[in-house]
Amino acid sequence: MKTEICERLGIEFPIFAFSHCRDVVAAVSRAGGLGVLGAVAYSPEQLELELKWIDEHVDGKPYGVDTVIPAKYIGKDQGDITKEQLEQMITPAHRKWINDLLDRHGVPPLPDDVEQIEGLLGWSASGGRAHFEVAMNHPIALIANALGPPPDDIISQAHDKGVMVAALCGTVKQAIKQKEAGVDIVIASGYEAGGHTGEIGSIVLVPQVVDAVAPTPVLAAGGIGSGRQMAAAMAMGAAGVWTGSIWLTTEESDSIPSLVDKLLVADSTETVRSRCISGKPARQLKTAYTRAWDEDPECPGYLPMPLQFMATSEATQRITRFAQSGVEGSEALLGTPVGQVVGQMNTRKPARQVVEEMVSEYIDAVERVSNLLADSE
Numbered sequence: 001m002k003t004e005i006c007e008r009l010g011i012e013f014p015i016f017a018f019s020h021c022r023d024v025v026a027a028v029s030r031a032g033g034l035g036v037l038g039a040v041a042y043s044p045e046q047l048e049l050e051l052k053w054i055d056e057h058v059d060g061k062p063y064g065v066d067t068v069i070p071a072k073y074i075g076k077d078q079g080d081i082t083k084e085q086l087e088q089m090i091t092p093a094h095r096k097w098i099n100d101l102l103d104r105h106g107v108p109p110l111p112d113d114v115e116q117i118e119g120l121l122g123w124s125a126s127g128g129r130a131h132f133e134v135a136m137n138h139p140i141a142l143i144a145n146a147l148g149p150p151p152d153d154i155i156s157q158a159h160d161k162g163v164m165v166a167a168l169c170g171t172v173k174q175a176i177k178q179k180e181a182g183v184d185i186v187i188a189s190g191y192e193a194g195g196h197t198g199e200i201g202s203i204v205l206v207p208q209v210v211d212a213v214a215p216t217p218v219l220a221a222g223g224i225g226s227g228r229q230m231a232a233a234m235a236m237g238a239a240g241v242w243t244g245s246i247w248l249t250t251e252e253s254d255s256i257p258s259l260v261d262k263l264l265v266a267d268s269t270e271t272v273r274s275r276c277i278s279g280k281p282a283r284q285l286k287t288a289y290t291r292a293w294d295e296d297p298e299c300p301g302y303l304p305m306p307l308q309f310m311a312t313s314e315a316t317q318r319i320t321r322f323a324q325s326g327v328e329g330s331e332a333l334l335g336t337p338v339g340q341v342v343g344q345m346n347t348r349k350p351a352r353q354v355v356e357e358m359v360s361e362y363i364d365a366v367e368r369v370s371n372l373l374a375d376s377e
């Protein structure tokens with residue numbers, strides 16, 4: 001496909017694949033799309049190792065990195081207060097309710113010799129900046145930011161190195177702010193998307209954003225996992241598609257097998273938009289964990305970003321660890337961000353095959369629609 005964005009980035013297809021898994025990122029880039037590594041879950045040191053691995057396995061193809069520098073969160077106005085100060089804002093009632101929930105499901109505590117994962121990670125400007133600095137020492141083609149426009153100096157540093165800058169939005173207002181901030185690509189992410197998402201469906205949001213920020217290119221995100229959905233996005237004026245959920249069930253995905261099994265059987269009604277991961281609404285698989293947060297009358301309520309993630313990071317680590325070793329209660333609580341396309345993720349395939357099938361179904365869809373015109377002449 002010869003689109004402007006393909007030429008600028010040196011890719012064959014305008015298919016962007018967000019993933020926290022380096023194998024998926026490298027596989028999609030090698031298949032002609034653009035793999036984008038989500039940095040938020042990594043320490044800067046670990047991110048360095050992941051990017052080094054990608055550099056060695058991407059066969060010289062372009063790839064990107066995604067950071068999270070939220071526009072609004074606790075401590076931002078004070079220039080990022082310390083982790084200790086943030087920890088003190090997590091109430092004892094929250095800590096107790098979370099522990100009790102895991103105990104009720106028979107999830108054992110973490111063994112003493114297991115290091116607890118860092119709870120704050122990239123959910124702050126300083127964390128996101130640290131990721132950006134690591135990423136800029138690698139040959140990335142794109143830097144994307146979630147939850148707000150990237151700060152001015154980050155945009156100018158990226159541009160100085162010839163790196164394109166993208167940002168995700170869920171409303172026209174946010175899209176305009178991103179254009180004004182100077183991003184090169186706006187990613188319009190609809191209600192059905194996995195992860196943080198707004199309230200407007202993709203089919204309504206994408207054409208509005210395309211019109212509002214023209215001629216800035218727009219990628220359509222949310223609900224895209226097939227060539228027909230890609231054709232719809234391109235027909236709405238998108239310059240390409242930004243996908244996330246569809247890669248979770250690929251062969252390269254590092255999601256644990258029992259989670260992949262859950263995703264393969266889930267239908268599109270089995271996701272929920274909940275604040276239980278980060279304090280901001282994020283679509284994810286419906287599980288005993290999301291039900292407890294959303295429906296238990298004893299639940300003390302969600303905390304604002306970044307406290308919610310910090311309060312729950314040890315619990316998430318426990319759930320994942322013991323789901324891996326088959327503890328039933330852990331498996332019931334285990335979930336992931338995923339969008340409504342989960343209902344069409346029914347077989348495990350290599351990432352390359354997902355890209356190839358998307359492209360061939362896209363061609364069929366475009367031909368079918370063009371034939372409708374030919375038939376009516």
Ligand SMILES: Cc1cc2nc3c(=O)[nH]c(=O)nc-3n(C[C@H](O)[C@H](O)[C@H](O)COP(=O)(O)O)c2cc1C
Pocket residue numbers: 018038039040066067068145146168189192193194195196221222223224242243244245246336337338339340341
């Ligand atoms: C497991 C998962 C984790 C995500 N984490 C992030 C993230 O850290 N940063 C980000 O910009 N987007 C994140 N997203 C959202 C994706 O970038 C993308 O916008 C979304 O998945 C597109 O909708 P789809 O899930 O319907 O393909 C995540 C999505 C999923 C499924």
